[in-house]
Amino acid sequence: MKMRVWMVGVAAAAIVSGCSGAGMFGTQPNPMDSMMAQQNLGNDMVNSMLAKQQFSQELMKNPDLPAWHAQREKMSLAVGDRMFDKGFDRVFDSMVTTLATLGCRVNNMERISGYITASLPQLPPEQQDALRKEGLGQYAQAKGYPPSVLRKQGPYDMDFDFSGMMERGGGAGLTLSMVRQNARQTKVKLRFDGTYYPRQVEELYKKVWAEVDKQMFLDKALD
Numbered sequence: 001m002k003m004r005v006w007m008v009g010v011a012a013a014a015i016v017s018g019c020s021g022a023g024m025f026g027t028q029p030n031p032m033d034s035m036m037a038q039q040n041l042g043n044d045m046v047n048s049m050l051a052k053q054q055f056s057q058e059l060m061k062n063p064d065l066p067a068w069h070a071q072r073e074k075m076s077l078a079v080g081d082r083m084f085d086k087g088f089d090r091v092f093d094s095m096v097t098t099l100a101t102l103g104c105r106v107n108n109m110e111r112i113s114g115y116i117t118a119s120l121p122q123l124p125p126e127q128q129d130a131l132r133k134e135g136l137g138q139y140a141q142a143k144g145y146p147p148s149v150l151r152k153q154g155p156y157d158m159d160f161d162f163s164g165m166m167e168r169g170g171g172a173g174l175t176l177s178m179v180r181q182n183a184r185q186t187k188v189k190l191r192f193d194g195t196y197y198p199r200q201v202e203e204l205y206k207k208v209w210a211e212v213d214k215q216m217f218l219d220k221a222l223d
Helices: 002-019 031-061 066-079 088-102 125-142 198-222
Strands: 081-084 106-110 115-118 173-182 185-193
Touching: 066 081, 066 198, 081 198, 088 106, 088 115, 088 173, 088 185, 088 198, 125 198, 185 198
Parallel strands: none
Antiparallel strands: 081 185, 106 115, 115 173, 173 185
């Protein structure tokens, strides 16, 4: 860690010294003022770089917050389970078709157990970016970081891309669990894994259930 701080300081000092030079029209600035300005700029850059590195490490280590976890638990109880007045096989087939329509990649599918895992559906790019920025802002605030940690401070500051850290990469996905209640009723549980910001999870629930309802309506003709 000490070596990393020293290297960041050296890089910042090199950048600052490279930016200094003669004043306008060849006049030389006060040496003391110039040294103080360089020192302050260098300190600001070092502090910004170190804060971003620390934030990045913390986000990668644990991108979740206790408050977010509690919100997601309440959400799963409120909107995560649905009961359909359809037989098990009809519901299972409808779920498979729904995932295909959403562009989800099915990773595991077992009809006997009624269990399907798949990749997350894609939200519209603008909506996805907005939700990630919201989530990062809330995370930074909860961890005690200033909003500036998410922004590039000047042309020589490090520009971290935190957006992809809000999800656990290949670990982000959804799970559908179907339970046969009787010959004409099937319960479906929908859960999301590896995505933490509650507002994003809420939008994913809306997207998947809306597509399920459309598919159920289309499949009425098959009954």
